[in-house]
Amino acid sequence: xxxxxxxxxxxxxxxxxxxxxxxxxxxxxxxxxxxxxxxxxxxxxxxxxxxxxxxxxxxxxxxxxxxxxxxxxxxxxxxxxxxxxxxxxxxxxxxxxxxxxxxxxxxxxxxxxxxxxxxxxxxxxxxxxxxxxxxxxxxxxxxxxxxxxxxxxxxxxxxxxxxxxxxxxxxxxxxxxxxxxxxxxxxxxxxxxxxxxxxxxxxxxxxxxxxxxxxxxxxxxxxxxxxxxxxxxxxxxxxxxxxxxxxxxxxxxxxxxxxxxxxxxxxxxxxxxxxxxxxxxxxxxxxxxxxxxxxxxxxxxxxxxxxxxxxxxxxxxxxxxxxxxx
Amino acid sequence: xxxxxxxxxxxxxxxxxxxxxxxxxxxxxxxxxxxxxxxxxxxxxxxxxxxxxxxxxxxxxxxxxxxxxxxxxxxxxxxxxxxxxxxxxxxxxxxxxxxxxxxxxxxxxxxxxxxxxxxxxxxxxxxxxxxxxxxxxxxxxxxxxxxxxxxxxxxxxxxxxxxxxxxxxxxxxxxxxxxxxxxxxxxxxxxxxxxxxxxxxxxxxxxxxxxxxxxxxxxxxxxxxxxxxxxxxxxxxxxxxxxxxxxxxxxxxxxxxxxxxxxxxxxxxxxxxxxxxxxxx
Numbered sequence: 001x002x003x004x005x006x007x008x009x010x011x012x013x014x015x016x017x018x019x020x021x022x023x024x025x026x027x028x029x030x031x032x033x034x035x036x037x038x039x040x041x042x043x044x045x046x047x048x049x050x051x052x053x054x055x056x057x058x059x060x061x062x063x064x065x066x067x068x069x070x071x072x073x074x075x076x077x078x079x080x081x082x083x084x085x086x087x088x089x090x091x092x093x094x095x096x097x098x099x100x101x102x103x104x105x106x107x108x109x110x111x112x113x114x115x116x117x118x119x120x121x122x123x124x125x126x127x128x129x130x131x132x133x134x135x136x137x138x139x140x141x142x143x144x145x146x147x148x149x150x151x152x153x154x155x156x157x158x159x160x161x162x163x164x165x166x167x168x169x170x171x172x173x174x175x176x177x178x179x180x181x182x183x184x185x186x187x188x189x190x191x192x193x194x195x196x197x198x199x200x201x202x203x204x205x206x207x208x209x210x211x212x213x214x215x216x217x218x219x220x221x222x223x224x225x226x227x228x229x230x231x232x233x234x235x236x237x238x239x240x241x242x243x244x245x246x247x248x249x250x251x252x253x254x255x256x257x258x259x260x261x262x263x264x265x266x267x268x269x270x271x272x273x274x275x276x277x278x279x280x281x282x283x284x285x286x287x288x289x290x291x292x293x294x295x296x297x298x299x300x301x302x303x304x305x306x307x308x309x310x311x312x313x314x315x316x317x318x319x320x321x322x323x324x325x326x
Numbered sequence: 327x328x329x330x331x332x333x334x335x336x337x338x339x340x341x342x343x344x345x346x347x348x349x350x351x352x353x354x355x356x357x358x359x360x361x362x363x364x365x366x367x368x369x370x371x372x373x374x375x376x377x378x379x380x381x382x383x384x385x386x387x388x389x390x391x392x393x394x395x396x397x398x399x400x401x402x403x404x405x406x407x408x409x410x411x412x413x414x415x416x417x418x419x420x421x422x423x424x425x426x427x428x429x430x431x432x433x434x435x436x437x438x439x440x441x442x443x444x445x446x447x448x449x450x451x452x453x454x455x456x457x458x459x460x461x462x463x464x465x466x467x468x469x470x471x472x473x474x475x476x477x478x479x480x481x482x483x484x485x486x487x488x489x490x491x492x493x494x495x496x497x498x499x500x501x502x503x504x505x506x507x508x509x510x511x512x513x514x515x516x517x518x519x520x521x522x523x524x525x526x527x528x529x530x531x532x533x534x535x536x537x538x539x540x541x542x543x544x545x546x547x548x549x550x551x552x553x554x555x556x557x558x559x560x561x562x563x564x565x566x567x568x569x570x571x572x573x574x575x576x577x578x579x580x581x582x583x584x585x586x587x588x589x590x591x592x593x594x595x596x597x598x599x600x601x602x603x604x605x606x607x
Contacts, residue, residue, distance in 0.1 A: 072429075079432040084464040123432040124372050288377040 016258070020049055023257045026270065027292060030252045031055045031277035032131070032160070032192060032210060032239035035093065036074075036082055037062075042242070042249045043089035044317065049253035052292050054086065055281060056095040057131035057160050060102045062244050068112045071099075075120045083125050088315050090295060092287065096130030096160045097121050104144035105136070114147055121155055127281045128152065130160025131192065134171045137164060142178070149182045158281050159184065160210075163193045165217070172198045176205050190280050193218060193241070199227060203235055208280040212241040213251035221255040225262045233268035237276045329392045329445065330411040336386050337408055340401050341379060348374055349405065356412050361423065368409055368427065372402055372434065393444035395474035395505060403470075406438035411445045421451050428455065433464055440470040443477035453481050460490045465497065472499050479506025488515040491540070492522065501536040502606050516544035527552045535565040535605070538572035539598075550576055554584045564605040571598050 028051045035043070035056050046054070056078060065071055078095040086093035097120045099113045120126060129152040134141050152159045159179070164171040172191060179189050191202045192210035195218075202209040211227065212218040224238060240251035248254065256273045260266065278289065318325075338346050355363040372380060379401050386396040396404060415423065424446065428439055440459045443452050456478055459471035471478065472494050478487065487510055494501055501507065519541040526533045533556055538545075545553065553572060560566045573580060573588075574595055 076430070080436070081464060083433055084466065088465075119430045122366075122370050122373075123430075124434050125432060285373070 016261075018254070020253060020257055022260050023050060023253055026050050026253075026256060026274075027052050028252045028256065028273050029053045029055070029237075029277040029283075030240050030242075030249070031190070031237055031281065032057055032212065032241045033249060034059055034241070034243040035086060036077065037244040038242060038249055040085075040089070040315065043086060043091060044315070046249055047090045049250050051091065051250075051252060052295050053092045053094065053278075053283070055127060055160075055277070056082065056093065057162075058095065058097050058100065059131055059162075059243070060100045064103060064106065065109070068109065068116065071109075071113050072116060075116070079120065079123045079125045092292070092295075094125050094127045094281070094283070094286065096128045096158075096281075097123075097126050098129045098132040098148055098160075099144055100131060101133050101135035101141045101145070101162060101164075104141045105138055107140050110140065110144050114144065117148070117151060121151065121157065125286075126157075127283065127286065128158035128160060129155075130158075130190075131162040132159065133162040133175050134164045135162070137167065137171055137174070145175070146178060146182065149179055149184055152188070153182060153184055157188075159189045161189060161191050163191060163198065165193075168193075168195065169197050169201070173201055176202065176207055179207075180205070187280075190237075192239070195219060196223065196227065199231060199236075203231060207235075208276070209236050211236065211238045213238055213255050214241050214247050216246065221251065221258050224255055225259055225264065228259060228264055228268060228272060229262075233264075233271040233276070235276065235280075236272050237280065238272055239277075329394060330408060332386070332392075333394070333396070333404065333408045333411070336384065336396075337401065337404050340382065340384060342376065345375055345379065352409070353412055356409065360413055360415070364409070364413065364423075365427070368406060369432075369435065371405055371409070375402055375405070393476050394441075395476060397474045397503070399441065400434075402434060403438045403441060406435065407442040407445065410438065410442040414447060417448050417451070420447060424451075425455075433467065436462070436464070436467045437470040440467060441475065443471070443475065444480075449477070449481055452477065453486075456482060457486050457489075460486075460493055468493070468497060469499060473503035474505060476505050479504075479510055484510075484512055484514060488512070488518060491515055492518055495522070495534055495537065501534070502602065507540075511540055513544055516541040520544065520546065520549050523549055523552060535560075535568040539568050539602075542572035542575040545572065545576055547579070550579055551581070554581060557588070558584075564601075567596065567601045568605055570595055571601055 028049070030046070030051050033054050033056060035054060058075060058078060061074065075097055078097065083093040097117060099110055099117070104110050121129065129148050132145055132148045134145065149159065161175050161179070163175060172194070176191060180186070186206035190208040190210050193212045194202055194209045199209055211224055213221045213224060218241070228236065238252055238255050240247060240249050242249040242251065252273050256269050259269045278284070283289065341349070352363070352367040356367065382401050383398045384396065384401055384404055385398055388395055394407065413420065413423070427435070431439055443456055446452055456471060459467060462468055462471070472490060478490055482490065491504065491507070494504060519537050523533055523537055523541070538553060541549070553569060557566065557569045557573060560569060570591060574592055577592065
């Protein structure tokens with residue numbers, strides 16, 4: 001979400017033309033993107049840029065929900081309609097299910113949501129629990145964060161942890177300490193929205209470090225290049241967290257392109273934009289990874305048949321350059 | 327042999343020993359206390375079958391599966407349908423339980439649930455659910471209700487049936503996979519189809535050849551004019567043969583210029599069953 005709209009554009013660095021040829025033939029995962037808030041244009045752009053798999057954590061929808069049924073329908077859409085919508089564009093859609101930190105503060109409702117979660121976490125397309133954690137760092141947030149860690153431990157699934165914007169470093173460390181206190185294996189926990197200030201603490205403790213490339217409020221990708229140069233590619237992954245705010249669904253492929261341009265080795269780029277996320281979220285428990293290669297190599301104009309190979313050419317393309325709509 | 331037994335036999339032929347053992351145990355647990363065990367077994371089945379098995383396709387001769395028409399189902403779907411067939415209870419408890427399965431279902435579970443409609447007890451309970459499935463926007467779920475499913479043809483009243491047929495055209499389903507398509511054809515459907523034909527024609531878009539076949543007994547003059555034009559322009563031989571069937575039904579109402587050009591084509595007309603068979607392929 002954007003809170004710094006009045007930033008002077010001249011402070012944002014020199015623009016580099018969008019040149020994706022350098023990443024042609026590479027495949028990407030965006031391990032944090034809120035597709036329910038995005039358009040079909042975004043799906044087509046993601047597919048064209050090589051993003052073959054997305055992970056959509058359950059989150060706050062921009063305003064508070066007031067009843068249980070809207071939570072249920074939202075979770076249901078993450079394993080239903082949105083998943084199908086993505087498949088129409090050749091993209092495999094997975095999600096994590098959880099009660100986000102903001103809405104954890106509505107305790108009577110949060111109690112009911114907690115009872116709902118076990119119905120969803122084992123469903124097809126659900127990789128784990130997320131995004132959960134701290135926002136204002138209240139007692140209620142802590143209570144439901146802990147309860148959901150227990151749920152993840154019981155189900156033996158990964159956890160995707162949102163870290164707060166405000167008082168971030170303290171919030172991040174606290175999130176990890178609580179996870180360790182509950183006996184979670186850091187290998188099963190992705191600490192998200194990291195910055196230069198938090199990355200060392202996260203990697204030192206053996207957790208996965210997610211970085212959100214999000215204009216104005218989170219990481220820029222030039223800073224991301226420096227982080228990978230400093231810390232290496234191990235246990236680091238980038239995501240867009242694209243949602244209903246000014247954000248960029250192509251953040252992962254763009255960052256990959258920038259990293260290559262800035263001299264980071266292709267294998268390292270591949271780790272932070274693809275394989276680390278696949279490993280952290282244990283995607284191979286859910287699909288045959290070879291089928292992702294099939295998607296990459298499939299002729300996008302071929303007609304869609306069967307379930308295993310998704311092709312991005314199934315949905316018609318609009319001629320955006322024409323004022324004619326027919 | 328009961329349907330569920332035939333299904334089980336076909337299913338188990340595809341599975342590994344380990345998978346069979348698991349399903350046998352599961353069946354026993356469901357029989358003992360379905361309220362306690364079924365949801366877990368049903369929902370996590372995808373994680374119990376190997377990648378290759380869960381997505382491999384299976385078809386069964388219609389005679390073996392009675393009310394179920396098993397055509398290119400995934401093994402996962404068939405296994406879930408089989409599990410659903412093991413459920414039995416008094417009406418109210420049964421309905422409550424199945425409703426909850428629908429309510430919390432993921433995409434693949436929904437496909438299995440709708441495919442299983444013909445197998446469920448108390449068919450009258452599932453009519454509204456079937457209509458809901460036709461309204462579903464997920465292509466594969468719609469397909470599970472609309473194609474190769476005997477429930478809709480045997481249970482839906484005319485209005486809902488007609489909506490389903492129209493929806494099938496609008497969403498690009500394989501029309502000939504609809505069970506009872508010709509048996510349940512009716513004048514109200516033909517009227518709606520004619521309206522659809524006019525709209526497609528005004529938009530200068532393709533007109534599905536099966537629309538003509540279904541409405542051929544009820545084509546007004548304007549529709550016949552469109553049919554003549556589309557027939558003359560049609561390139562695909564199978565589509566053309568279907569259009570010729572609709573023209574033949576209305577032979578006496580066709581325009582003179584059209585007949586002058588095309589009269590001889592009616593001489594070699596094939597029986598409709600053959601034309602449909604060729605089109606299907």
